[in-house]
Amino acid sequence: MTKQEAIAQISKDIREHTCSLRAGCIQAVPGDGSPDSEIVFIGEGPGKVEDEQGRPFVGPAGKVLDKLLLSIGMQRSDVYITNVVKCRPPENRDPSPSEVAEHAEFLAHELELIKPKLIVLLGRHALHWFLPNEQIGKVRGRAKRQGDKIFFPVYHPAAVLHNPPLMKDLQEDFNKIPVLLKKIDELPPVAANVESDVAQSTLFEIK
Numbered sequence: 001m002t003k004q005e006a007i008a009q010i011s012k013d014i015r016e017h018t019c020s021l022r023a024g025c026i027q028a029v030p031g032d033g034s035p036d037s038e039i040v041f042i043g044e045g046p047g048k049v050e051d052e053q054g055r056p057f058v059g060p061a062g063k064v065l066d067k068l069l070l071s072i073g074m075q076r077s078d079v080y081i082t083n084v085v086k087c088r089p090p091e092n093r094d095p096s097p098s099e100v101a102e103h104a105e106f107l108a109h110e111l112e113l114i115k116p117k118l119i120v121l122l123g124r125h126a127l128h129w130f131l132p133n134e135q136i137g138k139v140r141g142r143a144k145r146q147g148d149k150i151f152f153p154v155y156h157p158a159a160v161l162h163n164p165p166l167m168k169d170l171q172e173d174f175n176k177i178p179v180l181l182k183k184i185d186e187l188p189p190v191a192a193n194v195e196s197d198v199a200q201s202t203l204f205e206i207k
Contacts, residue, residue, distance in 0.1 A: 003113060007035040010109050014086050015054075019102045021087035021095075026051045031082030031110050038181060040116040041065070042107070043156060044125040045085040045095055056081050057157075064157035064167075065122075068174045082110055084129050100129060111149075117184050118177070119149060123156025141173040143180055150184060152177070 001009075011030035022028065029046040032055050041057075049059030057065050069075055085095045085103045111119070121127045124136040130151055131144060144151045154173040159166050 003035040006113050007031070007110070010106065010113065014106050017086075017106075019087060019099070021085065021089055021099055021102075024090050025088040027054050028086045029054055029056055029083065029088075030086060030106075031080055032056050033076055033080035034078060035080065035114050037078060037080040037114060038117040039079045039120060039177070040111065040114055040118075041079060041081045041120045041122055042126045043081070043083045043122040045083045046088040047092055047158075048088070051088040056083055060161055061156065061158035064160050064170075068157070068170065071171065072174055072178055080110070080114055080116070082107065084126055094125065100125075104129075117150065117181060118143075119151050120177070121151055121153040123154075123159065126156075127151075127153045140169065141176060145187070150187075152180060 014028050014030040017028060025046070029050050031040075043057060043061075046056060047059050047061070049062075050056055056062070065081070066076060069079065084100055084107060086106055087103075089095050089099065119130075121130060127134055127136050127139070130149075131139070131146070131153070134144075134153070136153055136155065139153050140155055142153070144153070152173075155166050155170050157170070160170060
């Protein structure tokens, strides 16, 4: 089975699954993009537009994400975009820990298949699922390595819609992504399940 076939199977499984959120939404929303991408972007869950169209980040927050990607020379087809939960919670409320746990297997399969160099965590919910002891305001823009995975937390694009000044911070963090991708190959190996800070300010200084 090719990577493309495997990701198609995961998408099919996501669309056909049942969970506690499934009855309250139009459809489940699998990840979208290239399974060969070096980067996976992970958000919280589908919103109203995503639930209607069946694709992640196609609403207002998705337009912000598209703009940020273009600013660093990328587009959606170059990366893979997914969410912690694949079904929209009622009224876009925060997903509960049990609801997130119901979808954990799908996200794990996506990451196992793609094996990205970098996992960009969009907002506090994605951050808390992988790095539960961290706060987005304190660790945004700093890469963290945990075992064989490297996480890069940033504000969720939707935060900009409610607080436009955050766009400056989000743009600065996105500007670090191409530099970080180049630095990852130079990093020494780290023992499994050991977390270390791998982002040094000098590596990401923006001229």
